[in-house]
Amino acid sequence: MWWPESHLQSRSLLLHRILTAIVLESEVIMTRDRGTGIVAVLLGIYVFFYTNTIPNPTSAGDSAGPRVFPYITAAILVICGIGLILQKSEKKNAFLTKRQWARLLLICGAYLGYVLMLWAFGFLIATALCLFTLSSMFSKGKDVAVWKRILYAVGVTAVLYACFFTLLGMSLPVGKFIRWII
Amino acid sequence: MIGYVTAAFQNIFTPYGLMVSLLGAAYGMIVGAIPGLNATTALVLVLPITYAMDSITAYILLVAVWVGGVSGGYIGSILVGIPGTIGSVATVYDGYEMTKKGESGRALSAAAVANFLGTFPSLLIAMFACKAIAKFAVKLGPWEFFSLCMxxxxxxxxxxxxxxxxxxxxxxxxxxxxxxxxxxxxxxPRFTFGSYQLAGGFTLVCVMMGLFAGRVIILEYAREERMGEHKKIKVSGFVDPIKDLIRNKMMVLRSFFVGLWIGFLPGMGSALSNVVAYAQAQSSSQHPEEFGKGCIEGVIAPEIANNASIGGAIIPAISLGIPGDGATALLLGSLILHGLDAGPLLMSKQPELVYTIFMCGIFASVMVLLVQIFGIKLLPMLLNVPYHWLYPAIVIFCFIGSYVSSSNDFTLFATLGLTLLGLWMNYAGIPASPFCLAFVLGSMVETNFRRAMSYHNATFAMFFTRPISCILLLVALASLLWPYIRERFFAGRTLAADDD
Structure with missing residues (x-):
């Protein structure tokens, strides 16, 4: 398609202005909502492309197939994500302070540690250690004796083991290393 | 119907059933009373234990925990001014003022009886309403069910x-x-990425443990909330609230129906009903100036309304298989795990089970009342729970509860991932209730959609050519667009007024 030179110049100028506005805007007020909108759009785009790879059996028995709902989900995420990006948003108070973020990371680390310990050493060792660690973290600044925390960790582990394993007959994590040793 | 009710009685009125109901109600009440935890957390934490139970015992326990969890929220509201659950926010305004005036016993007693007056009749009404709605619901096809879920x-x-x-x-x-x-x-297979562990999908327990319980504890620790010690509060004992209730009988009735109706509507429930009932009680009172200064009506009205929402919320959940809020969705999901075939055919296929569930709720409300009356002096103790003992145990329960739902290590990592997802949702301000409802209803929506599309010559247009389906979809569309239309309409009117 042929466009006159002046038209092209005005189009490129307009495009430049829009891009500059977006960049400046995003630098100045990259609010939490806009970030959430971007994450939703990216997730929606990913879901859309992934859905293209889902096999669509002809023998499914319906004219919709297994792709329709993932497409609908992708559409919801993309449309609402764009809506959130374009919506007039204000800067909110900080979600957490620096100190609170540090505490959040610490307890997330404790969660991760517990999961890895469960996977490696099984219920008894991991749970007793985790209970002691978490009760120490939660009781920081209070006068809770170490022996009480140890007693608590061992006691709760024993009660949970008795409830789930002995009484209800459910299986608990054994642990890769413990299984290997046994 | 009498035959089914009798059979339901026989299911529950066993020594074991009575004990489970009492323990469930007391446990739910305790968890509901603790600020930061609520009925949803109580249900999530108890769900893994029910795996080892027969279905009737599991129903008794789950329903008792749900009823107890909703009821327990007022204890924190009255004694320390911190609502245990969102459904008891309005109770703080007058309940806490009464405690300050040394009338905590009177406030707690009135709230306990108000709880019962909300739950018991609302479940009786729900029992009859479900039968009527289910009769109509069996005439609906997959088009209508898809539209109803949407x-x-x-x-x-x-x-x-x-x-x-x-x-x-x-x-x-x-x-x-x-x-x-x-x-x-x-x-x-969809979104399995070749993993056999993902082929079974995420279990309800795994998702809810991570998203609700796991996330709550992380944020409580990070924000250092509620880690201090509460001051000692003394409660005199049970004070008969009958005179207060009789004097305000019209307000009691109004609050009850407000709660029942709001509970029935999707998306609202006790979070809204207690505030609406409080506002109604204040506006219709002969002495509105006393509200907020320790007025007994300000305790009774919200507590009746938030508990009446229980009966309202269970009507669509049982008769149509469609829960109206997150907590009811979780309850329904838990009941489905134990063999409940939720949907319009439930009343005709498993009537005994339906009446057993209602009887469990009715019976649990009696148990909650008894626990609250006889344990009234012990209630302040619930608010002095040392969090450094409670929270670590909940964390352990989250992961072990998820593990026992599938017995594989993958679930542990999935729970951790879902906890992080829950944290991100909290950071981004994304509400959890729509997630919960979509997760529980997702499969049902899709199944109905695809059943509708499997008919001969089926097209998308059929969802709009069938009247009920069309009306439901239009209601959904209108509710989505309404805020914007209203904004434009009022903006236009304001501008016009300014011009004049």
Whole structure:
């Protein structure tokens, strides 16, 4: 398609202005909502492309197939994500302070540690250690004796083991290393 | 019907059934009373234990925990001015003032009886209403059910407070997680990435443990909330509230119906009903100036309304298989895990089970009342729970509870991942209720949609050519667009007024 030179110049100028506005805007007020909108759009785009790879059996028995709902989900995420990006948003108070973020990371680390310990050493060792660690973290600044925390960790582990394993007959994590040793 | 009710009585009125109901109600009440935890957390934490139970015992326990969890919220509201659950926010205004005036016993007694007056009759009404609705519901086809589910999911987003886009993103994420595994109808694997562990999808316990319980503890630790010690509060004993209730009988009735109706509507429930009932009680009172200064009506009205929402919320959940809020969705999901075939055919296929569930609720409300009357002096103790003992045990329960739901190590990592997802949702201000509803209803919505599309010459247009389906979809669409139309309309009127 042929466009006159002046038209092209005005189009490129307009495009430049829009891009500059977006960049400046995003630098100045990259609010939490806009970030959430971007994450939703990216997730929606990913879901859309992934859905293209889902096999669509002809023998499914319906004219919709297994792709329709993932497409609908992708559409919801993309449309609402764009809506959130374009919506007039204000800067909110900080979600957490620096100190609170540090505490959040610490307890997330404790969660991760517990999961890895469960996977490696099984219920008894991991749970007793985790209970002691978490009760120490939660009781920081209070006068809770170490022996009480140890007693608590061992006691709760024993009660949970008795409830789930002995009484209800459910299986608990054994642990890769413990299984290997046994 | 009498035969089924008798059979339901026989199911529950065993020494074991009575004990389970009493323990469930007391446990639910305790968890509901602790600020930061609520009925949903109580249900999530007890769910793994029910795996080892027969279905009737599991129903008794789950329903008792639910009723107890909703009821227990007022204890924190009255004694320390911190609502245990969102459904007891309005109780703080007058309940806490009464405690300051040294009338904590009177406030707690009135709230305990108000709880019972909300729950007991609302469940009786629900029992009869469900039968009538189910008769109508069996005439509906997959088109109507698809539209009904969509309508419920959209209404939960639009009627609850907050940003509609965020609510819909929450719905989208819930739908996405419900699609992991084999697709309904054709069993095509989706979002499994070749992993056999993902082929079974995420279990309800795993998702809820991570998203609710796991996340709550992380944020409580990070924000150092509620880690201090509460001051000692003394409660005199049970004070007969009958005179207060009789004097305000019209307000009691009004609050009850407000709660029942709001509970029935999707997306609202006890969070809204207690505030509306409080406002109604104040506006119709002969002495509105006393509200907020320790007035007994300000305790009775919200407590009746939030408990009447229990009966309202269970009507669509049982008769149509469509829960109206997150907590009811979780209850329904838990009951489905134990063999309940939720949907319009439930009343005709498993009538005994339905009446057993209602009887469990009715019986649990009596148990909660007894626990609250006889344990009234012990209630302040619930608020002095040392969090450094309680929270670590909940963390352990989250992961072990998830593990026992599937007995594989993958679930542990999935729970951790879902906890982080829950944290991100909290950071982004994305509400959890739409997610919960979409996750529980996702499979049902899709199954009905694909059943509708499997008919000969089926097209998308059929969802709009069938009158009920069309009306439901239009209601959903209108509720989505209404805030914007209203904004434009009022903006236009304001501008016009300014011009004049």
């Amino acid at each position: 309508c419920a999911m959209v209404l939960v987003v639009t009627l609850s407070k907050g940003n509609i886009f965020k609510g819909m993103i929450s719905t989208g994420i819930g739908l996405l997680l419900s699609q992991v595994g084999f697709a309904p109808v054709c069993a095509t």
